[in-house]
Amino acid sequence: MKTDILREVQIIKIGGNVIDDEQELKSFLSKLSRSKVQFILVHGGGKLATQFASKLGIPQELIQGRRVTNAETLRIATMVYAGLINKQIVALLQAFGKDAIGLSGADLNCIRAVKRSGREIDYGFVGDLDSTSVFTEKFDILLQAGMTPVVCAITHDGKGQLLNTNADTIASSLAVAMSRHFRVQLNFCFEKKGVMKDVNDSASVIRSLNLSEYQSLKHEPFIQGGMLPKLENAFDAIGKGVESVFIGHSSEIEQMMSNMNYHGTVITA
Amino acid sequence: MKTDILREVQIIKIGGNVIDDEQELKSFLSKLSRSKVQFILVHGGGKLATQFASKLGIPQELIQGRRVTNAETLRIATMVYAGLINKQIVALLQAFGKDAIGLSGADLNCIRAVKRSGREIDYGFVGDLDSTSVFTEKFDILLQAGMTPVVCAITHDGKGQLLNTNADTIASSLAVAMSRHFRVQLNFCFEKKGVMKDVNDSASVIRSLNLSEYQSLKHEPFIQGGMLPKLENAFDAIGKGVESVFIGHSSEIEQMMSNMNYHGTVITA
Numbered sequence: 444m445k446t447d448i449l450r451e452v453q454i455i456k457i458g459g460n461v462i463d464d465e466q467e468l469k470s471f472l473s474k475l476s477r478s479k480v481q482f483i484l485v486h487g488g489g490k491l492a493t494q495f496a497s498k499l500g501i502p503q504e505l506i507q508g509r510r511v512t513n514a515e516t517l518r519i520a521t522m523v524y525a526g527l528i529n530k531q532i533v534a535l536l537q538a539f540g541k542d543a544i545g546l547s548g549a550d551l552n553c554i555r556a557v558k559r560s561g562r563e564i565d566y567g568f569v570g571d572l573d574s575t576s577v578f579t580e581k582f583d584i585l586l587q588a589g590m591t592p593v594v595c596a597i598t599h600d601g602k603g604q605l606l607n608t609n610a611d612t613i614a615s616s617l618a619v620a621m622s623r624h625f626r627v628q629l630n631f632c633f634e635k636k637g638v639m640k641d642v643n644d645s646a647s648v649i650r651s652l653n654l655s656e657y658q659s660l661k662h663e664p665f666i667q668g669g670m671l672p673k674l675e676n677a678f679d680a681i682g683k684g685v686e687s688v689f690i691g692h693s694s695e696i697e698q699m700m701s702n703m704n705y706h707g708t709v710i711t712a
Numbered sequence: 713m714k715t716d717i718l719r720e721v722q723i724i725k726i727g728g729n730v731i732d733d734e735q736e737l738k739s740f741l742s743k744l745s746r747s748k749v750q751f752i753l754v755h756g757g758g759k760l761a762t763q764f765a766s767k768l769g770i771p772q773e774l775i776q777g778r779r780v781t782n783a784e785t786l787r788i789a790t791m792v793y794a795g796l797i798n799k800q801i802v803a804l805l806q807a808f809g810k811d812a813i814g815l816s817g818a819d820l821n822c823i824r825a826v827k828r829s830g831r832e833i834d835y836g837f838v839g840d841l842d843s844t845s846v847f848t849e850k851f852d853i854l855l856q857a858g859m860t861p862v863v864c865a866i867t868h869d870g871k872g873q874l875l876n877t878n879a880d881t882i883a884s885s886l887a888v889a890m891s892r893h894f895r896v897q898l899n900f901c902f903e904k905k906g907v908m909k910d911v912n913d914s915a916s917v918i919r920s921l922n923l924s925e926y927q928s929l930k931h932e933p934f935i936q937g938g939m940l941p942k943l944e945n946a947f948d949a950i951g952k953g954v955e956s957v958f959i960g961h962s963s964e965i966e967q968m969m970s971n972m973n974y975h976g977t978v979i980t981a
Contacts, residue, residue, distance in 0.1 A: 495768075499764075499767055518796055521800075524795070525794070525795040526793070527791045530790050533816070537870065544815075544820050545818075547799050549812075550802055552811065605799055
């Protein structure tokens with residue numbers, strides 16, 4: 444079992460709304476860089492990829508409301524996630540004194556995915572992760588050298604094909620894999636204060652949630668929206684070795700990482 | 713002085729024409745990945761960045777025939793060089809068994825540049841390198857871990873600003889900096905067989921060139937074209953500690969690296 448002698452690493456997922464706002468992103472990275480605890484940052488793409496695709500006249504295919512990653516869309520995603528956003532984040536973290544290194548899953552073969560098979564719907568170049576996808580040794584080498592990995596939502600299949608993978612899924616798979624060797628806290632940072640019973644009432648944040656509480660609440664309308672996959676992901680991570688999952692506002696990143704004066708949601712077993 | 717106990721590293725610059733051709737690029741990377749010698753690959757951007765800028769309707773500013781990197785052009789360059797091309801190369805090298813890791817100069821702060829001052833002409837977000845720009849220790853850590861760095865032509869100023877830097881200059885600065893601790897061979901791979909007296913006559917390749925030979929030839933028309941900056945770069949590197957510089961066709965990469973059955977140009981002191 445894990446003991447105090449295990450090193451600690453925190454996995455932080457930063458969502459699209461923060462990435463889209465230059466000042467918010469700077470403020471977030473500035474706070475994050477004060478962390479004394481080692482961390483791996485995982486970022487999504489925000490609206491930039493969609494904006495570029497639209498400017499370039501690349502049609503966005505939707506099947507049953509879900510986006511299809513065709514070859515052109517994958518190129519845009521690779522440019523925006525692994526290029527523009529990743530390098531801007533890395534350059535800012537370096538300016539704030541963190542020795543950041545940007546990674547896609549292809550770099551160091553650190554996250555290998557399997558192209559989703561088109562049983563009923565062909566989602567295109569989308570990569571799914573399994574329990575063997577994350578090569579924790581690679582992250583360990585970088586962390587031991589004092590480096591701060593910054594991971595974008597592009598993976599590969601090991602055969603030369605890049606793939607688009609959901610950033611929340613990368614964050615929780617990474618957290619689960621790292622928990623085999625580290626004490627791991629997983630933090631989902633976004634533009635809300637946490638899991639809220641009423642999105643218009645900031646006092647309605649559920650401050651802590653364990654599995655049995657969640658099971659009694661999970662059919663409530665406030666969870667059935669976009670929060671459901673995040674919470675399923677969170678409890679999955681908890682069930683597989685992650686110590687705790689924090690869901691909260693990006694401006695509270697320091698309070699989240701230290702769990703001091705934090706006002707968002709904490710998920711535990 | 714350097715002795716045999718120093719480790720060897722080769723710096724390889726691959727030019728735009730190879731990058732633009734998917735089959736050529738695959739073939740090149742497949743050969744390169746057979747190398748037993750450790751190497752760092754530096755790549756330019758080919759025509760893709762210009763194509764995207766034109767599709768997006770971003771005007772390309774030219775002052776006295778030289779391109780200006782305005783903010784929009786820098787975004788495109790970052791997306792294409794650090795995103796699309798870098799990750800495609802990394803994914804292919806991984807498929808061929810090399811543990812590649814893509815880097816911009818911002819990653820690990822490995823190459824820090826200085827924004828070119830606009831004395832007479834403001835070239836925009838262009839970064840120049842000096843003798844302190846390359847942090848060799850970072851490359852050393854990666855090489856010691858058996859990793860293969862793949863460097864794109866984007867650098868940073870250390871204060872959060874990304875910059876566009878010429879890939880030939882990155883390759884030679886990297887070679888010079890690494891030569892303080894390694895035996896270094898620098899290889900410029902492109903679509904020609906080497907330095908040629910007559911570009912239409914493949915038998916006209918100058919097989920070897922030292923500084924005094926170069927000085928007697930440098931005003932010849934066949935050198936005064938695009939070859940001049942490459943050769944100035946090459947002799948500069950030789951003068952600063954690089955053992956040899958090879959200029960040749962990308963299809964000869966294996967012969968170039970081993971200097972066996974090689975038909976291109978070798979530059980020595």
